[in-house]
Structure formats: C-alpha cells, structure tokens
Amino acid sequence: MNISKTLKSFKGGVHPKEFKFLTEEKSFEILPTPKEIFIPINQNLGKPPKILVKKGDEVKCGDLIAEADGFISSPIHSSVSGKVIKISKEINVNGFPVQTIIIQSNENEENNFLPKLNLENVTAEEIINRVKEAGIVGLGGASFPTHVKITPQKDKPIDLVLINACECEPYLTRDYRLILEKTNELINGLKLIMKALNVRKGIIGIEDNKPLAIEKLNNVIKNFEEIEVKVVKTKYPQGAEKMLIKAITGREVPPKKLPFDVGVAIQNVATAISIYEAVVEGIPMITSTLTVSGLGINEPKNLIVKNGTPLKNIIEFCGGIREDSVKIVVGGPMMGVSQFDLNVPVMKATSGILVLTKDEVNSFNETNCLRCGMCVDVCPLNLIPTRLARFSQLERYEDANLFGITNCMECGTCAFTCPANIQLVQWIKLGKQKVIQMLNQKSAQLN
Ligand code: SF4
Ligand code: SF4
Structure with missing residues (x-):
C-alpha cells in the first residue's frame, strides 16, 4: 500500500520545487551583534506599541523600549545593550516608512531579562x-x-x-x-x-x-x-x-x-x-530565527539574529550574493516580499531571506488570460482568482467583495499555476485593501 496516498490533505494546492536541501542540514548559527540595530515599532498585527525611550537613553538587552497600547498590541524590547541614537521613520521589509528605534550597541552585552x-x-x-x-x-x-x-x-x-x-x-x-x-x-x-x-x-x-x-x-x-x-x-x-x-x-x-x-x-x-x-527562561522576543537560502547566496544558513538586524549584515555573514542573482525576498518565495534596499531590518516574524537567480524566478512575460481555469482548480479556498484580479484591475470593488476577495489568504497558489503569468496575487492584494477600506468607510458612515 502506498502510505502517502492515505495521508490527509485539502482540495487544490500545488507542488513547487522545494529547494529545502540547501539548508535542511544546516544547524543554527548565531549572527554576531551588529554595531547598529534598527527596531521598527510596528511588529504586530493590531495597534503599534508606544515608544518609551528617547535619543541618548542607555538600554540593556531585554529592556522594554515600547509598551503595548491596548489588548491587541505587543511590547518591544531592546535586542542589544547600547545607546538610543535616533528615533525616526525608516522603511521596513514591507516597503513602508515606520517609526524605528535605532540603537548603537556596546560591547557590554548586558541582559535585563524577565x-x-x-x-x-x-x-x-x-x-x-x-x-x-x-x-x-x-x-x-x-x-x-x-x-x-x-x-x-x-x-x-x-x-x-x-x-x-x-x-x-x-x-x-x-x-x-x-x-x-x-x-x-x-x-x-x-x-x-x-x-x-x-x-x-x-x-x-x-x-x-x-x-x-x-x-x-x-x-x-x-x-x-x-x-x-x-x-x-x-x-x-x-x-x-x-x-x-x-x-x-x-x-x-x-x-x-x-x-x-x-x-x-x-x-x-x-x-x-x-x-x-x-x-x-524569562527571555523576551528579541531574536529571530530564520533561513537564508536560494541559489544566489554563497553560503546558505539557518541563523539566530537580533531583532532589528539589517539584511546587509546577514547577507554578508552568509558570504554575499552571487553575480547572477536577480531577486531578494523576505519570507518564502510564494508569500514573501521582494526587497529593494538591504538596509531594512529583520523583524520578529521574519522567517527567511532568499537570494534568487534567474533560474529560480518566473521571468516570462504576462499574456492575456487563456481562460484555462487552472487558477480556480488550485485555489484551496474555492475562490475565482482570475475574476477577483480582473475586478481589481477594473476597480469594481463591490463585485470583488461579492466574490469574496477579503477571504483570500494571499497564498500565491493561483499565480504560481497561471500559464499566462498574470500577477494574480498582486491584483488581488490591491483589490482586497481597497475593499477593506470601502467596507470601513461604509461602517464609519453607519455609525
Ligand atoms: S492567493 Fe487567494 S485567490 Fe489565489 S489561490 Fe491563494 S487564496 Fe486563492
Ligand atoms: S490560470 Fe491564468 S490563464 Fe488560466 S484562467 Fe486563471 S488567470 Fe486565466
């Protein structure tokens, strides 16, 4: 009997190449503490925490530097011992400017855990x-x-x-x-x-x-x-x-x-x-564990890094990038976010940094929809991705809402399978944001 046939799963889905062999045998290494750490405040879904420190303050590793602002909010702790040298808006891994606490680390490595x-x-x-x-x-x-x-x-x-x-x-x-x-x-x-x-x-x-x-x-x-x-x-x-x-x-x-x-x-x-x-152990969330992989990185690794470490420090520690690299992604290849600036820092939930070569990315041009229905067949949530993307392109947000655009989990399965290389997820993500804004406005008017 083929055991794998008896295993449980779900309808739809795809089988992308795994590439796990690059790092699956690599034990965690600890990245040395960088000289400067950039800790973005918005690291949780919900309300961002309130900053408690100011420029010039000395902090220890584990000190509370931003306190939760309400029930659905999370505090932030310093990931190093050192001095706060600046608090300013900096670009984060999602490409948005967010309040960021910049700390110059010292060599004391003093901890203040719980x-x-x-x-x-x-x-x-x-x-x-x-x-x-x-x-x-x-x-x-x-x-x-x-x-x-x-x-x-x-x-x-x-x-x-x-x-x-x-x-x-x-x-x-x-x-x-x-x-x-x-x-x-x-x-x-x-x-x-x-x-x-x-x-x-x-x-x-x-x-x-x-x-x-x-x-x-x-x-x-x-x-x-x-x-x-x-x-x-x-x-x-x-x-x-x-x-x-x-x-x-x-x-x-x-x-x-x-x-x-x-x-x-x-x-x-x-x-x-x-x-x-x-x-x-009383340790607050001050580090991220992540995989650095892809054929474009010289030494793929699994790492433990301080929250707020810039991507460039991590890439340098992994031997730098190969000349034929064409894309850097934070997260996995299906749901991750492309990066254009290696000064951005990792956050608590950063799970991976991928450096990809031309052979690993889809570089084919987009063509018209072939009406093949493959995106519909693979969507695990029974959505109609081609239609949702089209509604988004045409700014028909009422229709997108009726067809359940807000239920999309942005898994990327539909785009992965599309033979016409249509940027389905990008369009759906955009449409989803617009629909949520529209619904929020409507409920604000009702109140
Ligand atoms: S990204 Fe959304 S529409 Fe596309 S397969 Fe995933 S859940 Fe379905
Ligand atoms: S998979 Fe692509 S080409 Fe096929 S129906 Fe969906 S959007 Fe159109």
Missing part, C-alpha cells in the same frame, strides 16, 4: 501574562499578538491545540531545524499553551517530507498521552491554518471565521518555542 517561572507550577494566568509581557507574536507570518490567541474565550470553547509544523513554503527550513534542535522546548511550549487554554489534547501537524523530524518528535512524545504527531501530505499551502485544521480534524473554518470558532487554537513551531523561552 524572572524565570517554574515549568511545572506556573499557572494559566501567569503564562498568558508572561507571553504578553515578553512581546510574543505569531511567527508563522501573521504577527498576531500571541497572548490574545492563548486567552480562553467563554463563548468559544477550545478542545485542541494544534502546532503547525508544516513549513510548506519552499526553501525555508527554520521550523524543521527548530524541531530537530529544540524538540523539548517545542513540546513544553505546546504544554504551556494547553495549560493556558485548559485544553487536554495537543497535536503536531507535519508534512511527510520531514521524516527525521517526525521520528524525533515521536520519540519525545511517547511518554505524553495527550500529545500526538499527525503526518499530512506535502502540498502547498498545507501550512495555511484553515488547510491544516481541515486535514487534521476534518473541521472547516468558514469564511470570515477563525480557528477559535471551530474549537482549535493553532500556533507555529517557532512561536511555541518562544513561549517556552519567555516563561521558563
């Missing part, structure tokens, strides 16, 4: 407060403040904590290496989330292209009845929350609803490990 809490005795309330205090955000890409996702809601009972260990984006091996190198921290992070939410069942969902990680996890969890490893088929975007929940539990998260609405709390591997480190 008190350590006891893994066995810590209470649910202490876990939630610590996750908030440590500034933890979701590291799967969304950067949603994690304390919100581990706070129980009376009207939405949760019966399962699901760890998303799929890492379905090509090239990226950060989560894979974390599973291998920090297995106990991951399992304990999962147990802490289960305790915070008072949930008895934990599942780690992982794609079948990671046999070593599956074996390691199965070895560690054999003494924990409440935790299970479930293997799913390797297919993009299997790591999208809704796709993984469907494959593992059979539950469908309806459009405009969240995992909480179907009784599931889902967290990424790196986030669960950060929770463990914040609670048990």
Whole structure:
C-alpha cells in the first residue's frame, strides 16, 4: 500500500520545487551583534506599541523600549545593550516608512531579562501574562499578538491545540531545524499553551517530507498521552491554518471565521518555542530565527539574529550574493516580499531571506488570460482568482467583495499555476485593501 496516498490533505494546492536541501542540514548559527540595530515599532498585527525611550537613553538587552497600547498590541524590547541614537521613520521589509528605534550597541552585552517561572507550577494566568509581557507574536507570518490567541474565550470553547509544523513554503527550513534542535522546548511550549487554554489534547501537524523530524518528535512524545504527531501530505499551502485544521480534524473554518470558532487554537513551531523561552527562561522576543537560502547566496544558513538586524549584515555573514542573482525576498518565495534596499531590518516574524537567480524566478512575460481555469482548480479556498484580479484591475470593488476577495489568504497558489503569468496575487492584494477600506468607510458612515 502506498502510505502517502492515505495521508490527509485539502482540495487544490500545488507542488513547487522545494529547494529545502540547501539548508535542511544546516544547524543554527548565531549572527554576531551588529554595531547598529534598527527596531521598527510596528511588529504586530493590531495597534503599534508606544515608544518609551528617547535619543541618548542607555538600554540593556531585554529592556522594554515600547509598551503595548491596548489588548491587541505587543511590547518591544531592546535586542542589544547600547545607546538610543535616533528615533525616526525608516522603511521596513514591507516597503513602508515606520517609526524605528535605532540603537548603537556596546560591547557590554548586558541582559535585563524577565524572572524565570517554574515549568511545572506556573499557572494559566501567569503564562498568558508572561507571553504578553515578553512581546510574543505569531511567527508563522501573521504577527498576531500571541497572548490574545492563548486567552480562553467563554463563548468559544477550545478542545485542541494544534502546532503547525508544516513549513510548506519552499526553501525555508527554520521550523524543521527548530524541531530537530529544540524538540523539548517545542513540546513544553505546546504544554504551556494547553495549560493556558485548559485544553487536554495537543497535536503536531507535519508534512511527510520531514521524516527525521517526525521520528524525533515521536520519540519525545511517547511518554505524553495527550500529545500526538499527525503526518499530512506535502502540498502547498498545507501550512495555511484553515488547510491544516481541515486535514487534521476534518473541521472547516468558514469564511470570515477563525480557528477559535471551530474549537482549535493553532500556533507555529517557532512561536511555541518562544513561549517556552519567555516563561521558563524569562527571555523576551528579541531574536529571530530564520533561513537564508536560494541559489544566489554563497553560503546558505539557518541563523539566530537580533531583532532589528539589517539584511546587509546577514547577507554578508552568509558570504554575499552571487553575480547572477536577480531577486531578494523576505519570507518564502510564494508569500514573501521582494526587497529593494538591504538596509531594512529583520523583524520578529521574519522567517527567511532568499537570494534568487534567474533560474529560480518566473521571468516570462504576462499574456492575456487563456481562460484555462487552472487558477480556480488550485485555489484551496474555492475562490475565482482570475475574476477577483480582473475586478481589481477594473476597480469594481463591490463585485470583488461579492466574490469574496477579503477571504483570500494571499497564498500565491493561483499565480504560481497561471500559464499566462498574470500577477494574480498582486491584483488581488490591491483589490482586497481597497475593499477593506470601502467596507470601513461604509461602517464609519453607519455609525
Ligand atoms: S492567493 Fe487567494 S485567490 Fe489565489 S489561490 Fe491563494 S487564496 Fe486563492
Ligand atoms: S490560470 Fe491564468 S490563464 Fe488560466 S484562467 Fe486563471 S488567470 Fe486565466
């Protein structure tokens, strides 16, 4: 019997070349602390935090430099010890100017971390407060403040904590290496989330292209009845929350609803490990773990870097870029953002930096839509990407809304498959922003 045929998955999706071989055997290395760190304030979905420091202030590594402004907001801590030399608007990895605290590091490497809490005795309330205090955000890409996702809601009972260990984006091996190198921290992070939410069942969902990680996890969890490893088929975007929940539990998260609405709390591997480190070791979110890969980088690596490190320092540490490189992307190749300035800094949720050559990027010209329907066949959310993109081009935002443009998760599957090379996701993203603005204006008028 072919076991892979029996594995669970979802309708649609694609199989891009993985390129994981470039870094999957590379253990984490620590990047030396840069001389200057650029910490953008907007690192969470929701309200940005309020800056607490000013030019000339001395800070230690772990000091609070911006405090949360409301429930859906996350604090920021200094990732180095040194002096604040400037606070100004600087371009971030998404291409927007945002308030940024620039710190010149000194050689003292002085830390000011949070008190350590006891893994066995810590209470649910202490876990939630610590996750908030440590500034933890979701590291799967969304950067949603994690304390919100581990706070129980009376009207939405949760019966399962699901760890998303799929890492379905090509090239990226950060989560894979974390599973291998920090297995106990991951399992304990999962147990802490289960305790915070008072949930008895934990599942780690992982794609079948990671046999070593599956074996390691199965070895560690054999003494924990409440935790299970479930293997799913390797297919993009299997790591999208809704796709993984469907494959593992059979539950469908309806459009405009969240995992909480179907009784599931889902967290990424790196986030669960950060929770463990914040609670048990008292370390706030001051570093990013990421993969630097692509055929255009001389020495692909997995790295631990300080939050706010400029891309140029990281690329230099990885031996620089090859002459035939044509594109630099932050994130994975399917959902990542192209970069034009290597001075921009990594943020908490930066999972990868890719330097790609001509052979790795689609450089064919766009042609007219062939009406082949392939984008419709592969969309995991049953949307009609060709129509959504067209509505966006024609500025028909009411129609785009009717056809569910705001449900698009921007996974890039449709664009990947399009034989006419139409920039479907770019158009859909733009249309989605316009529709959200339109809906916000309408609701403001009603109020
Ligand atoms: S980007 Fe949006 S429309 Fe395209 S496949 Fe993904 S969910 Fe569907
Ligand atoms: S895949 Fe491309 S060419 Fe085919 S229908 Fe969709 S947009 Fe048109």
